[in-house]
């Protein structure tokens with residue numbers, strides 16, 4: 383196993399990363415500052431980015447760091463729940479027993495958000511992930527549910543997150559009302575070229591390897607193959623470690639990267 387070969391305590395590029403060990407990329411910091419702003423204005427925010435850019439991870443970090451005395455966070459992904467399950471789940475999370483009819487649930491959600499904010503001074507923070515899967519109907523309904531006192535107040539934070547396709551959907555005229563109400567938008571780009579080395583070395587260190595095993599050309603190759611998208615970087619570099627281990631070579635050079643890439647593309 384390559385972990386043994388490199389003296390690693392675990393695979394540094396696996397996806398199970400505790401939020402406190404996440405790499406503080408420029409992307410992550412910029413998104414965070416937009417979300418901090420959203421915390422002040424409240425209302426709706428949009429996070430878009432290619433699959434694997436780090437959206438869900440960044441949002442996981444954001445919600446776990448919220449003060450539970452002031453914020454109640456709920457996370458839903460349209461990849462795993464139906465629209466009805468989302469409404470029901472949201473009502474439940476807000477402490478309601480969901481009714482049967484959709485209109486009734488909308489009312490419950492609104493009431494629950496209002497009373498949480500007005501009476502308990504708690505702001506609900508709702509993350510709806512994989513929003514590119516939403517129908518225009520859902521986008522329109524969101525607009526209705528999250529309209530409080532004729533838009534004069536925002537007793538909530540709603541973060542919509544998904545692939546770039548959502549921007550096309552939102553640009554349709556029928557979705558104007560929602561698009562116009564986005565208080566913040568951020569497009570995640572992944573790791574910048576000048577962050578990649580630091581990212582790889584930091585992850586290796588966390589797993590116990592304090593050694594720079596990447597050559598410059600290898601890092602350039604990793605950057606051009608993955609475009610800096612963390613999921614692709616993690617997959618490719620894991621494969622690089624495997625290939626280097628098979629070759630009994632401690633250094634990851636360009637050759638290793640291309641061989642690893644070829645194997646991934648099989």
Ligand SMILES: Nc1ncnc2c1ncn2[C@@H]1O[C@H](COP(=O)(O)OP(=O)(O)O)[C@@H](O)[C@H]1O
Pocket residue numbers: 396397398399403404405406407410431432433434435436437438439440612613616
């Ligand atoms: N800042 C980061 N530091 C370390 N790993 C990260 C970071 N951001 C993302 N990743 C890793 O990249 C992978 C893809 O991230 P994810 O948030 O699932 O992307 P998306 O939701 O945009 O498709 C995950 O396995 C995650 O662990």
Ligand SMILES: [Mg+2]
Pocket residue numbers: 437438439511
């Ligand atoms: Mg995701």
